[in-house]
Amino acid sequence: MTPGLDRYFGLAGRTVLLTGATRGIGLAMTEAFVDAGARLVIASNEAPECLKLGEELRARGVEALAVPTDVRSAEELRRLADAAVQRFGAIDVLVCNAGVSGPVGPMAEVDDAAYAQTFDVNLRHAFILCGHVAPLMAQRGAGSIIVTSSIAGLRGNARIGLYALTKAALAQLARNLAVEYGPRGVRANAIAPGLIRTSWASAVLSNPQASAARLGQTPLRRIGEPWEVAAAALFLAGPGSGFVTGQTLVVDGGTVISDGN
16 A cells, blocks of 8 residues: 555554454455555354454464454453454454344244344444443544444335344444544444345345346446445545544445435
């Protein structure tokens, strides 16, 4: 990265803790933070993939720590935060990206197990991890927190309503953190992706009619790529967004502002 760009996006010497780091948007974020020179603490519930990615990053000369983590467990989240601080001394950027799509169908038909799973992974893990990390950032007078929300949390949804509830709550979590910790130098923001080319989008992309309908509602008439969401995370993590906090950055090709024409 050139010195000029480093002023805006450089993360050299800074530590990023990222959950859901091994696939899709999370993997793209991992690569973006590596390109910006960050040290990485990557977490995933998929232990073999997490450890393998850590080995690959270190083989490339990246300072990286892989910590397989079940984000449903408050104890494992505490250990994750502790491991990051023990290894690198501090956490400069926290990205809560781990998530599940949850059940499809009417919310009234959601059972207790599906409710708990969706809220624990999508919302509770971010709530708990931020509770560990934000005070540490505040003690140092600086830090950036990013949570992965969704455009599902910005409008009504008849098919994945429970998922949408958690994603709306994540955006509010970012706003609350921004107000609570802003006076001590900590920023918090959310990213709300639209339809992105990941395994989660396979159901839409594999159905020509569903894909055409969705793209017809998107002004750019295409789906997004994981690296485009990662670029938004890189912006929010870096010095160039130093005066941005409490916001939800929408990365959706214009879907939520379109009237469908």
